[in-house]
Amino acid sequence: MSKINVISGDICTLEVDAIVNAANTTLLGGEGVDGAIHRTAGPGLIEECRNLRGCPIGQAKITSAYNLPCKFVIHTVGPVWKGGDFGEEGLLASAYTNPIRIADNMKLHSIAFPNISTGIYSFPKELAAAISITAVRKALKKYKSIKEVLFCVFDEENLEIYNRILSEPSP
Ligand code: AR6
Numbered sequence: 606m607s608k609i610n611v612i613s614g615d616i617c618t619l620e621v622d623a624i625v626n627a628a629n630t631t632l633l634g635g636e637g638v639d640g641a642i643h644r645t646a647g648p649g650l651i652e653e654c655r656n657l658r659g660c661p662i663g664q665a666k667i668t669s670a671y672n673l674p675c676k677f678v679i680h681t682v683g684p685v686w687k688g689g690d691f692g693e694e695g696l697l698a699s700a701y702t703n704p705i706r707i708a709d710n711m712k713l714h715s716i717a718f719p720n721i722s723t724g725i726y727s728f729p730k731e732l733a734a735a736i737s738i739t740a741v742r743k744a745l746k747k748y749k750s751i752k753e754v755l756f757c758v759f760d761e762e763n764l765e766i767y768n769r770i771l772s773e774p775s776p
Contacts, residue, residue, distance in 0.1 A: 683722030709748030
């Protein structure tokens with residue numbers, strides 16, 4: 606049985622098979638969780654990312670983890686929230702599903718996600734949480750290598766939202 610759990614804190618400290626980076630389409634670093642991941646990983650990560658030539662919104666690409674305690678980093682790009690009429694919901698769901706697909710393809714067992722798009726990209730937190738949980742639950746039915754998914758939350762509001770939604774019976 607795959608398990609979904611919530612953990613509070615810095616995703617850079619997690620000793621999972623893969624952490625997911627909420628990057629931008631250049632994959633050349635940024636602020637927020639992206640900045641933290643690159644700072645902790647060290648310069649090897651940006652070197653490898655340069656060779657990837659960017660990543661479209663909703664897609665994902667995998668790299669080594671360098672000085673991070675996880676094994677791999679899966680870089681995805683969430684959508685910028687523009688009010689909801691620009692396919693943001695589907696793109697956010699893809700930003701969860703594609704890393705799980707890649708992790709499964711690599712036969713990985715554990716993966717940790719930050720709350721993609723809910724920082725600099727301004728996606729409403731409640732909606733983002735509901736989309737992410739639905740997308741992950743659906744993906745876990747298909748990608749059987751993944752035994753544990755961690756939602757790594759970094760603020761009190763997301764902690765409350767994830768704990769609440771995950772404690773409700775799943776539809
Ligand atoms: N560990 C876990 N979560 C974190 C950490 C951390 N160390 N630091 C921040 N968060 P954001 P986005 C949370 O802004 O909205 C970058 O410049 C944060 O509180 O990092 O997808 C990229 O290059 C929030 O809940 O990503 C892009 O340009 C969540 O991570 C842009 O930001 C996502 O916030 C992407 O924006």
